Amino acid sequence: MKKWLLMTIFVLIIGVLAACGGGNETSGGKEGKEKVVIGYFPNIDHAPAMIAREKGYYEEALGENVEIEYRTFPDGGTFMTALKSGEIDTGLVGPGPVLNNYSNGANVKIIGGASTGGTVVVASEQSGIENLEDMKGKTFITPGIGCTHDVQFETFLMEKDLDDLASARIGGSLKHVTGNPATYQGMFETGQVDLAAVPEPWATILIENGANVVVSTEEIAYGENLPNVVLVASGNLIEENKETVQGLVKAQQKAIDFIHNNQEETQDIVIKAIKDLTKQEMDKEIVAKAMDRMTYTTEIDEEVLKEFGQSSFDLEFLKETPNFDGLVLKSN
Template identity: 35%
Template sequence: MSSLPLRALALATAAVVATTALSACGSDDDAKAGTTAGTAAEAKTINLGYFPNITHAPALVGVNKGLFATALGGGTELKTQTFNAGPAAIEALLSGAIDATYIGPNPAINGWVKSKGAALKIIAGSTSGGAGLVVRDGINSPADLKGKKLATPQLGNTQDVALRAWLKQNGLNADKNGGGDVSILPQDNATAVQAFAQGAIDGAWVPEPNLSKMLLESKGKLLVDEKTLWPNEQFVTTHLIVSQKFLKEYPGTVKKLLQGHNAAIKYINDNNADAQKAANAQIAALTGKALKDEILAAAFKNLKFTNDPIASSLYTSAQHAEEVGLLDKVDLKGIYDLGPLNELLQADGLPAVSDAAAS
């Protein structure tokens, strides 16, 4: 049989696909997507969110060193937006103001719940570790915390859940309104660091670099290093999520974003000293104030940067939030899409990462 009919059919099919893709990019989509003859739609822009915080170092370094821009190529423009709290980043993703963002596990879980599993996918890990409970001198055990005041960044955030779960495991309770055996006062990290220095609170469960600030500048004591509570001393602090809409429409662009993300993590791990400078320079550009060198070095030492999302810790964190009454029973099946990341890892001869609930 001649191959001519098959070739003609293939060309006709390609034409239909191209026409459909062009039609889908009308009006509102024109600002984001474009096509070239014979190719699928490519995003003209990708809006990426991240925090001016050292736990988001892959984003800081990726932007500062142009690694995302290089991976995306000339056809897609990288636009960025910074946030200081997970809920704000999730709202931006849900509204379409951003397409992807670096974020902590509990805000991602909350976004999944709020959208009934329709809004986002976790596509890569970013950061592990770098959180714990810093207390003033004289507090040496959980029992010593009874009647004390502790801070967390926000009610229901990742560190807040970690503290409440740890207190419960040690026979102490803390309600949502600051009552109970231990009074938990949610406040932003900068306020908590200042309150601890002034003696207004007895301690705080905080992420880096605030943990190192409290230890080095206010002579605090690390009562709980959170990594010691997790298998292999690994738990997710930050990961990368993308809107399901953007992932479905522009999978090629998402893969390029992941290439930039992987390049940033590799750069940090291969060039740690320079990566610290790049991350700090980006923080200074965003906030007007760089971290002190000793704080920067201590924070980096306490963090691990990895594209493994450490999925098992996300499921456990959700369980902890349920146990302390901050989250209703939730089904997280489908929250991960690690296919694009694992394709890239396989191409580089690296092991795949897992979305399994148990490590």
């Protein structure tokens, strides 16, 4: 079975998982315990959550009086909806959805980093794209409109200042569509799309299946400096239980330390965690290559986040000039 078909099955299963995860309450745990619901995606850039879950770091940091529940999500939009509605309390998500929701008044804050880098723009073999000029009039795909990877790619194009080298949404010649990265290989093969601005491990999967890298992680806007996944929490959790928030940050740091010191075991845990959720096993060599394009860190460069947010406004994803003061929770 081709990898793209496996990935298509993968995304369908994830969708079912997300749908089946509804109805969780964030309080009133067993035997009067406080309940904390943690969300994340079954992607390798969310490895800190998988490691912390597997190793019991959340339980260790939050204590025996806290009951922990987990939910997985297919995209940042559904994650943020769950966070704002109180279905989850905290978790890992890309900065794009967080910035967009915060600018619209959502009571959320970033409490730590998770990973940086990993966004790559690749072109299908049959697209004929070999340089930037070849992109004109082509179709590109990203996981969502105004998502982290979309903003990175469109900012990269904007900085090149080439005629028509922009999304048709803002007057350029490029057609923009969206979809889950697990389906991109099939869309490449059928000629539905020419380019993809995609996170790992999907970039490596596409490359292994013949796609060409046209914009590397190092070249794309905000490349290796932008947090591509952050640890975010609801304002209610932050206001009502600072000790829990501190414990989450502590568990995150411990998970990232483990990743740095145990690469081989980390890959095994991530592969198993994804297989448990999706019933599909990722190739270890692909996971290793994908992880090489990322850096796992709890550090947050707030200025880069603000610049990224300004880019979202310049690209007309945000209607008003953003103010992201207070978005990143300052450590005591």
